[in-house]
Amino acid sequence: MTSTQINSDNDGQEAVRDGDGGAPEEGYERGLNSRQVQMIAIGGAIGVGLFLGAGANIAKAGPSLIMMYALAGAVVFFIMRGLGELLLYRPVSGSFAEYAREFCGPFFGFFTGWTYWLLWVVTGMAELTAAAIYVNFWFPSIPRWATALVFLIVLYVANLISVKVFGEIEFWFSMVKVTALIGMIVIGLGVLTFGFSAAGDTAAVSNLWAFDGFFPKGIGSSLMTLQGVMFAYLAVELVGVTAGESENPEETLPKAINTLPWRIALFYVGALSVILCVVKWTEFGAGVSPFVAAFAKIGIPAGAGIVNFVVLTAALSSCNSGMYSTGRMLRTLAEQGEAPKVFGRLSSSKTPALGVTVSMLFMGIGVVLNYVVPEKAFGYVTSVATACGIWTWLMISISHVRYRRAVEAGRLPASKFPAPGGSVLSWIAIVFLLFVTCLIAIDTDARVCLYVMAGWTALCGIGWYALKSRRGEAAAGSGPGQQGQSA
Numbered sequence: 001m002t003s004t005q006i007n008s009d010n011d012g013q014e015a016v017r018d019g020d021g022g023a024p025e026e027g028y029e030r031g032l033n034s035r036q037v038q039m040i041a042i043g044g045a046i047g048v049g050l051f052l053g054a055g056a057n058i059a060k061a062g063p064s065l066i067m068m069y070a071l072a073g074a075v076v077f078f079i080m081r082g083l084g085e086l087l088l089y090r091p092v093s094g095s096f097a098e099y100a101r102e103f104c105g106p107f108f109g110f111f112t113g114w115t116y117w118l119l120w121v122v123t124g125m126a127e128l129t130a131a132a133i134y135v136n137f138w139f140p141s142i143p144r145w146a147t148a149l150v151f152l153i154v155l156y157v158a159n160l161i162s163v164k165v166f167g168e169i170e171f172w173f174s175m176v177k178v179t180a181l182i183g184m185i186v187i188g189l190g191v192l193t194f195g196f197s198a199a200g201d202t203a204a205v206s207n208l209w210a211f212d213g214f215f216p217k218g219i220g221s222s223l224m225t226l227q228g229v230m231f232a233y234l235a236v237e238l239v240g241v242t243a244g245e246s247e248n249p250e251e252t253l254p255k256a257i258n259t260l261p262w263r264i265a266l267f268y269v270g271a272l273s274v275i276l277c278v279v280k281w282t283e284f285g286a287g288v289s290p291f292v293a294a295f296a297k298i299g300i301p302a303g304a305g306i307v308n309f310v311v312l313t314a315a316l317s318s319c320n321s322g323m324y325s326t327g328r329m330l331r332t333l334a335e336q337g338e339a340p341k342v343f344g345r346l347s348s349s350k351t352p353a354l355g356v357t358v359s360m361l362f363m364g365i366g367v368v369l370n371y372v373v374p375e376k377a378f379g380y381v382t383s384v385a386t387a388c389g390i391w392t393w394l395m396i397s398i399s400h401v402r403y404r405r406a407v408e409a410g411r412l413p414a415s416k417f418p419a420p421g422g423s424v425l426s427w428i429a430i431v432f433l434l435f436v437t438c439l440i441a442i443d444t445d446a447r448v449c450l451y452v453m454a455g456w457t458a459l460c461g462i463g464w465y466a467l468k469s470r471r472g473e474a475a476a477g478s479g480p481g482q483q484g485q486s487a
Contacts, residue, residue: 037252037253039174046174050232050268051130051291051311053232054272056285058290059284060222061221061222062213062222063207063209064219065229065272069272070268072230073233073265074264075429075433078419079393080236080260082396082397082419083257083396083400084257084419085415085419086403088415088416091249092332097109097110097329100113102399103398104399108395110460110463111457111460115388115456117326117330118384118456119385119392120323123234123322123381124152124319124323126381127322128315128367129144129148130311132147132148134315137292137305145368148367151316152360155316155320156323159351162349162350163324169320170321173313176310177313180306180307181267184274184295191203197298198297198298202279203277205277207278208273227386227440228382230386231382232268233389234386236260237392238325254417272290279294279297289308291311292308322359322363323363324356326359329355330343330358331352331355342354343358383445386446387440387450388453391453393433400419400426401426401430404419405423408422437450
């Protein structure tokens with residue numbers, strides 16, 4: 001291999017990559033410091049899927065939901081270790097699409113980039129929906145669509161200023177979530193240990209099995225919650241999108257990824273275990289945050305309102321991340337000639353302002369859904385987001401398997417952050433993700449997302465065919481991995 005590899009985009013411009021895996025100069029401001037990246041990674045594992053979606057899943061699976069979160073969390077860590085190895089091989093913004101293009105082919109890069117964009121657009125819709133639900137806790141007379149619209153505009157403006165502003169907002173959003181979750185766990189343990197509060201008489205570890213057992217609805221019903229559980233973990237891969245704007249990716253990214261297991265153990269398994277010990281699982285249901293319901297049961301003055309503020313912060317945090325990532329992914333696609341090249345331009349503050357603007361307008365569909373079908377909006381968008389997330393994770397794992405194959409054959413340099421066991425963990429993740437897809441297919445309520453994905457695939461296929469027809473081979477350029485595999 002040469003010391004540099006030159007990749008020309010469709011406008012004839014050249015981006016020089018370091019042959020040892022260094023990051024290309026993409027024009028972004030490297031304004032995310034280690035403190036911000038670490039907290040973005042932590043906050044990415046704490047979202048509305050836990051704070052709101054867990055209520056419906058508890059009703060379906062009972063205490064066994066804890067095991068489902070642990071199982072899915074382990075697989076997500078496998079995926080992230082594969083992504084970490086790829087990021088330290090070549091840290092670029094829009095990493096998933098770039099790796100899919102490099103190791104699986106141009107169409108897969110095109111499809112993954114657009115699908116990840118769709119993922120965050122619909123996730124943004126879900127978060128806006130959740131935020132509106134939380135505000136209704138205090139102000140039930142305010143229409144959900146109006147609340148969602150206000151939040152959408154505020155976050156949009158914040159994302160246009162600079163990546164430093166995004167990073168700082170996300171830091172404090174995440175700090176609120178982390179501090180509050182730790183506080184909830186401590187209070188819950190206090191109730192269990194000392195028996196204070198209105199829930200003290202009934203709080204007990206035996207609540208985990210006393211009401212029809214640990215699997216009250218059967219193992220099959222528990223497994224069916226995996227699709228909702230996987231939605232809760234969407235955004236953990238966001239740390240990969242920050243690679244192009246991190247001050248020191250080789251130091252911060254491994255730290256962010258390696259802390260994922262304890263985050264999952266504490267914030268998901270730990271928090272849910274405590275809550276289900278304090279309040280029996282039969283008292284939870286869809287549409288209500290189990291954390292809000294638990295603190296209302298405990299009876300701490302203003303406790304439910306405080307928790308509601310925290311989960312509102314979680315929803316806004318995720319929506320904020322969505323606006324950030326969609327703009328970057330559109331720019332990556334534009335640089336490959338797979339989106340209008342105007343999306344490749346940066347504003348004076350070095351942000352992809354037009355991409356953020358267009359993404360914000362599409363997220364506005366969530367405002368319309370909250371106006372038309374407010375009770376079903378959250379379920380619709382979360383199922384589609386989960387399907388998009390599964391595809392993204394599949395591409396990360398498959399790309400990692402192919403990268404390891406190229407490294408072992410001596411065609412590409414080894415990463416400074418190798419995944420344990422080589423590609424074994426990625427193979428486990430691939431099998432698990434395909435299993436979850438099968439679960440979605442047999443669930444009559446969630447199956448709609450597969451129909452949406454089928455239509456999305458057809459639309460992307462038509463777009464790819466039109467792109468190739470118009471630009472010929474320019475739309476089928478190869479990345480370093482493709483070159484390495486053909487060598």
